[in-house]
Amino acid sequence: MDHQVVLIKLLNKINMRFIKLICVCFLLTNCNLSKPSIEKSPNIIYILADDLGYGELGSYGQTLIETPNLDILAKQGMLFTQHYSSAPVCAPARYMLMTGQHSGHAYIRGNDEWDERGDVWNYKAVAKDPGLEGQRPMPKATVTLAHRLKSVGYTTAIFGKWGLGAPESHSIPTKMGFDYFYGYNCQRQAHTYYPVHLYENEHRVPLSNDTIAPHTKLDVGVSLGKRNNYSHYTQNQYAPTLIKNKILAFVKEERTRPFFLYWATPIPHNPLQAPQHWVEYYQEKFGKEAPYDGNKGYFPNQTPRATYAAMISFLDENIGALINTLKDKGLYENTMIIFTSDNGVTYSGGTDGSFFNSSGIFGENYGKGKGFVYEGGIRVPMIASWPGKIPSNSISNHISAQYDLLATMSDLTGFSIAEEQDGISFLPTLLGQSNQKKHDFLYWEFPEYGGQIAIRIDNYKWVRQHLNDSLPSTIELYNLDQDPEESNNIADLHPELKLRALEIFSEAHSKSKIKKFQIPILEKGLFSKN
Numbered sequence: 001m002d003h004q005v006v007l008i009k010l011l012n013k014i015n016m017r018f019i020k021l022i023c024v025c026f027l028l029t030n031c032n033l034s035k036p037s038i039e040k041s042p043n044i045i046y047i048l049a050d051d052l053g054y055g056e057l058g059s060y061g062q063t064l065i066e067t068p069n070l071d072i073l074a075k076q077g078m079l080f081t082q083h084y085s086s087a088p089v090c091a092p093a094r095y096m097l098m099t100g101q102h103s104g105h106a107y108i109r110g111n112d113e114w115d116e117r118g119d120v121w122n123y124k125a126v127a128k129d130p131g132l133e134g135q136r137p138m139p140k141a142t143v144t145l146a147h148r149l150k151s152v153g154y155t156t157a158i159f160g161k162w163g164l165g166a167p168e169s170h171s172i173p174t175k176m177g178f179d180y181f182y183g184y185n186c187q188r189q190a191h192t193y194y195p196v197h198l199y200e201n202e203h204r205v206p207l208s209n210d211t212i213a214p215h216t217k218l219d220v221g222v223s224l225g226k227r228n229n230y231s232h233y234t235q236n237q238y239a240p241t242l243i244k245n246k247i248l249a250f251v252k253e254e255r256t257r258p259f260f261l262y263w264a265t266p267i268p269h270n271p272l273q274a275p276q277h278w279v280e281y282y283q284e285k286f287g288k289e290a291p292y293d294g295n296k297g298y299f300p301n302q303t304p305r306a307t308y309a310a311m312i313s314f315l316d317e318n319i320g321a322l323i324n325t326l327k328d329k330g331l332y333e334n335t336m337i338i339f340t341s342d343n344g345v346t347y348s349g350g351t352d353g354s355f356f357n358s359s360g361i362f363g364e365n366y367g368k369g370k371g372f373v374y375e376g377g378i379r380v381p382m383i384a385s386w387p388g389k390i391p392s393n394s395i396s397n398h399i400s401a402q403y404d405l406l407a408t409m410s411d412l413t414g415f416s417i418a419e420e421q422d423g424i425s426f427l428p429t430l431l432g433q434s435n436q437k438k439h440d441f442l443y444w445e446f447p448e449y450g451g452q453i454a455i456r457i458d459n460y461k462w463v464r465q466h467l468n469d470s471l472p473s474t475i476e477l478y479n480l481d482q483d484p485e486e487s488n489n490i491a492d493l494h495p496e497l498k499l500r501a502l503e504i505f506s507e508a509h510s511k512s513k514i515k516k517f518q519i520p521i522l523e524k525g526l527f528s529k530n
Contacts, residue, residue: 041153041413042386043326043335045261046405047319048097050090050161050269051370052381053345053358056312060381064286064356065309069320070339070383077337077385078394078430084401084456085343088370088377088446090187091135091163093342093402094264098144098164098176100406100421103445104508109517110448112136113188114166121188123213127196130204133186134166136514138176145406146177148415149260155179159247160264163187167199174201182246183264184239190266191215191298193273194235198242207242209235214271217294224291224302233273233299240267241275244318251325263322264342268311270349271298278310278317279303292350304350336386336412336430340402344377346370361484373444373454373463374486384430391432398429399456401442443508451519455501455508460494461486462501468519 054060057067059074086096087103087110095101095108103109113120114136126132146156157180158173165171166185173181184190185199191214197204212232222229247263272292283306292304301307319339326332345351345358346369353364362376363369369376382400384390404423410416411425422443428436442456451468454461459481465474475498477491491498512518 040334041258042389043258043261043331044149044154044409044412045263045322045335045337047263047265047337047339048094048160049315049339049341050264050266051343051346051351052268052312052341053353053356053360053364053369054341054362054376054379054381055360056268056345056356056358057381057383059383061360062356065312067312067316069316069323073319073323073337073339073385074383076387076392077383077390078396080382080384080396080398080400082397082399083340083380083382084399084442085341085378085380086402087444088343088372089448090161090269090342092446094163095138096403097405098146099142100145100403100417100423102401102403102422102443102508104443104505105420105422105510107139107142107513108136108164109445109512109514111187112514112516117166123188124211126186126189127211130167133189134169135163135187137165137169137171140170142171142176143419144177145409146173146260146262148177148406148417149409149413150177150179152413152415153257154413155255155257155259156262157181157250157259158262158264159183159243159250160262161187161190161266162264163190167202167204172202178262180250183243184266188214190239190269192271193239193266194233194237195239198239207237207239209237215294215298218300224293224300227302230300230302233271233301234276238273238275240265240314240318244321247322248325251322251331252329265315267315268308268351270346270351272301272304272307272311272350273299274307274310275314278314279307281313282306282309285309294350296348296350298349301350305352305355308351309356333387336384336389338382338384338405340382341380344369344380363485371449373446373452375461375480375484378444378454386430390430394432396429398426398436399439399442400424400426400429401439441504441508443504445509445519445522447512447517447519451521453505455504456480457497457500457504460497462491462497467521473521 056062058071085093087093089111091111092108096106118132119125120132150156156178158178160183162185182200189195194209196209196211197206283303286306289303289305292301294300326335345353345364347366358364359376364376368374404426407423407425408427411427424437444454446452450466453464461478461480463476467473475491476489478486
């Protein structure tokens with residue numbers, strides 16, 4: 001009898017251990033509550049327009065330029081009213097997007113053409129020598145958003161404009177986390193939409209376009225009013241069409257893993273070049289207008305307003321084609337799409353921001369738009385859509401910046417972030433949840449255009465200009481709730497906010513490793529005394 005009791009107890013122990021083992025296996029394979037299952041992770045499409053103003057979409061109040069596909073996307077998803085670029089120009093904004101750092105900590109803080117290599121602005125020389133192409137590279141050890149998404153099973157691809165490292169450097173897309181790249185490596189080469197080459201991964205792809213160097217003007221004495229005089233600015237292969245075709249082909253590929261598609265479109269950055277059918281549409285809509293002679297850079301254009309509007313509507317049309325392809329492939333329902341812009345609208349190249357009210361109430365002329373840390377230069381549109389997850393027809397006033405994207409994607413897909421970054425996930429806002437964390441401040445430090453700093457603290461924004469030139473530096477404070485145009489400087493009324501801004505500066509600023517990006521007044525400890 002004693003032997004039977006011992007045997008029964010032993011069998012019970014074995015059974016319990018077996019049952020526990022089964023339960024543990026079940027939990028490990030089916031109940032991972034901390035990170036989303038990769039099979040259920042959404043495809044992610046991030047579309048970054050180039051120099052698109054806050055007010056240039058119908059959903060943001062535009063009345064002249066037609067953007068029906070983006071307007072529908074906004075109705076089906078969420079529109080952000082207080083989203084910011086990380087910087088007021090191209091390269092630093094793209095770097096901070098990829099790394100989650102703001103400009104007080106970032107390695108790339110301005111545009112840097114890396115001109116110690118030679119004649120980098122000579123288009124014909126660059127066409128022959130890829131060693132002259134591209135911008136200053138990121139450090140070799142840089143870990144990008146693409147790297148992190150690959151670590152949790154995503155296929156990654158970038159289409160459009162890179163601008164973060166030269167072709168023969170370590171800092172090209174396929175060495176910085178992307179499985180596939182098609183487009184412009186170099187920002188300068190993107191100063192024509194009919195380039196002599198694009199890149200596919202590491203390889204130059206020759207195009208059947210003549211070498212019309214960017215910024216080439218009409219010959220002296222040539223009539224501005226004759227259409228034929230502009231014909232050589234339209235070549236055979238239009239880069240945005242080629243890029244769109246590669247995007248659609250990528251989406252149509254059969255795959256078992258989710259994808260991250262970063263569409264860094266060069267549109268609507270100058271020069272003014274667009275498909276003829278869209279140009280003619282807006283010529284009829286706007287009527288006769290004065291030609292642009294090229295005196296503010298880039299190519300001349302016979303109908304600059306019509307062409308600028310045509311570029312944006314063409315981009316919108318391409319986004320519509322992408323959405324239709326997603327639907328045809330059965331991917332749309334599980335795809336998060338985010339659309340935004342790298343910075344505010346430009347003042348150059350014949351772009352007429354005042355005519356289009358391109359920045360809404362924030363202003364778009366030189367000093368207020370691109371290149372400056374006022375709202376017109378850094379506040380950008382952002383639309384996010386994910387059917388069934390992001391509430392449709394919703395509007396968010398959450399204050400966010402593009403350097404928040406890394407933290408947001410970590411929250412969404414489950415990759416970890418070991419090193420310091422400056423973003424806060426806005427995923428709770430996207431999903432309509434109430435547990436959204438807020439920034440204590442947003443920070444911008446920009447060494448170009450005279451040297452600038454901006455700090456947003458709740459509804460107050462502190463701006464300092466002329467920190468890197470010979471003009472007297474400014475101390476400006478604006479209440480964006482009451483004065484979104486930033487026209488009434490109230491710095492003298494709030495000395496306590498100046499002290500708070502100085503505390504934030506001390507916390508947020510680190511000396512740039514690149515001399516070109518340093519602002520001497522900051523490094524000499526004179527900032528708080530001026």
